[in-house]
Amino acid sequence: MFPNLTIPDFPLSFPMGGIDIAFYAVAIVMLVTAVFTVAVKNILQSAVALIFSFVATAILYLLLHAEFIALAQVMVYVGGVVIFVVFTILLTSHLGEDAFSTKIPRLFAAFALSIAFVFVMIKCILPVESLSSGVVSAPEGYSGLEQFSLRLLGYGPDGFIIPFEVVSVLLLMTLICAITIARKTKDEVEKEKAVK
Amino acid sequence: MERKVCAHIQCRLGPMRLGWHGTIQTVADVIKMLFKEVYAPSGADKLMFYLAPLIVLIAPFIVCALIPFGRNLVVADVSMGIPLIIAVNGFGVLGILLGGWSSNNKYSLLGALRSGAQMISYEISFTMILLFVVMISGSTNLMSITLGQEGTILDWWIFKIPVLGIVAFILFFISSTAEMNRAPFDIAEAEQELTGGYHTEYNGTPFAMFYLAEYIALVTNSALATTCFLGGFLPPCIGVAFVDNYLNMVPGVVWFFAKVYFMIWCYMMVRWTFVRPRVDQLMDFEWKFLLPVNLVLLATGAAYIVIWG
Structure with missing residues (x-):
């Protein structure tokens, strides 16, 4: 069917240590909660499932010795994004109503897209040599907070100061935008005064 | 108590x-x-209803594990203590929101929304003060933050940096009071307006869990204040060798809990002394006063470290 695709030997080895078992267990939890997020009818329940999926991702990061990314994941996604999602759901949604149903063509398109994605991933990732024989963990302290921030603010060859500052400008822009939207115009202020 | x-x-x-x-x-x-018998109100989302108290308990217990109670008395001596505390604090808001919504009661929902908005806002200043502490102590590990204050009473972070330390301590006190939903910032469960806030519909063990979470949060926040500003388990030495010898004989745990109880007592005094502000006053206070003051504090702290540090 696909003449070009030579399926490589299945490169995943299973050294069953405690960490590996934990990794796969957490990964399974993550996948199950992710499926729940999409499949559950109640929108708030799906938000909660999303949270557990994010937490599981954070635990995966922890197992890979990327502590800071794990904490940032919990801080930004669980503490920030999902809380705001829950907030907007509570404030706006019609929770009593029936869940919207997806139409068949859309379902089919989504299915085809995900199959295509899996196909591309397998085709591109499996042949990469260094992935199957690379170093498993980074050197000690490589992803620690100090190293991390030093590299983030460094302006040497390893530094990331320019992207960092660009991102901060982006954040500043969003802040200003939020204020402009929330700000009362002169008309509104006068109306309020008139009411009083 | x-x-x-x-x-x-x-x-x-x-x-x-x-x-x-x-x-x-x-x-x-x-x-x-x-x-007491545990039951959910009719029309409540059962799963969420029983999940919420569990989620609320996560944050205080994790923070509890990070606090160093003595020189060798700490459950988890992780290098990123402060970011972890900030990260897990988000779970508290989540539990309260879920609990309020799943009770299927308009008072609960109102209480949960108020408290969620309040906790999200005050979390910012809470985080910023912790950032200030991290900045002056140069570490995110709670143990080394404590050990950085070794010496006399004047080496505690509250006194070591003139004026700024005390200002930071007061700001920490205010924002942690609001973060815990305690009076005078307890608009979330204002009895006179909302019956009981987000846990109106809870009874028996789930209610006990909400209650427990609140009080453990009180203890952990006091412990955090003690660790970050009041020298943790270090005795309050005054620089006179004779007195200091006696003070050093008392084990660190005793000092730690003495300070923690002092902080708890302060929180309680505040609770029963001040009146409750309105919701909009509370939000104005955070966004228009605390946040700018915190930013100024951070900037002056940085300047202090660069110039004299």
Whole structure:
């Protein structure tokens, strides 16, 4: 069917240590909660499932010795994004109503897209040599907070100061935008005064 | 203890019958709670309803594990203590929101929304003050933050940096009070307006869990204030060798808990002393006063470190 695709030997080895078992267990939890997020009818329940999926991702990061990314994941996604999602759901949604149903063509398109994605991933990732024989963990302290921030603010060859500052400008822009939207115009202020 | 302090301020006796001056009243209350029947109101989302108290308990317990109670007494001595504390604090908001919504009660929902908005806003200034502490101590590990204050009482972070330390401590006190939903910032469960806030519909063990989370949060926040500003488990040495020798003989745990109880007592005094602000006043206070002050504090702290540090 696909003449070009030579399926490589299945490169995943299973050294069953405690960490590996934990990794796969957490990964399974993550996948199950992710499926729940999409499949559950109640929108708030799906938000909660999303949270557990994010937490599981954070635990995966922890197992890979990327502590800071794990904490940032919990801080930004669980503490920030999902809380705001829950907030907007509570404030706006019609929770009593029936869940919207997806139409068949859309379902089919989504299915085809995900199959295509899996196909591309397998085709591109499996042949990469260094992935199957690379170093498993980074050197000690490589992803620690100090190293991390030093590299983030460094302006040497390893530094990331320019992207960092660009991102901060982006954040500043969003802040200003939020204020402009929330700000009362002169008309509104006068109306309020008139009411009083 | 809360009820005793409350009664004391209001010139009452408080619970007196159980044990000496009512010392085992708490135990009796807990037993009563545990024996109550657990049921959910009709129309409530059962899964969420029972999940919410569990989520609320996550944050205080994790923070509890990070606090160094003594020189070798710490459950998890992780290098990223402060970011972890900030990260897990988000779970508290989540639990309250879920609990309020799943009760299927408009008072609960209102209370949950208020409290969620309040906790999200005050989390910012809470985080910024912790950032200030991290900045002056140069570490995110709670153990090394404590050990950085070794020496006399003037080496504690609250006094080591003139004026700024005290300002930071007061700001921390305010924002942690709001973060815990305690009075005077308890608009979330204002009895006169909302019956009981987000846990109106809870009873028995789930209610006990909400209650427990609140009080453990009180203890952990006091412990955090002690660790970050009041020298943790270090004795309050005054620089005179004779006195210091005696002070050093007392184990660190005793000092730690003495300071923690002092902080808890402060929180309780504040609770029963001040009046509750309105919701909009509360939000104005955070966004228009605390946040700018915090930013200024951070900037001056950085300047201090660069110039004299």
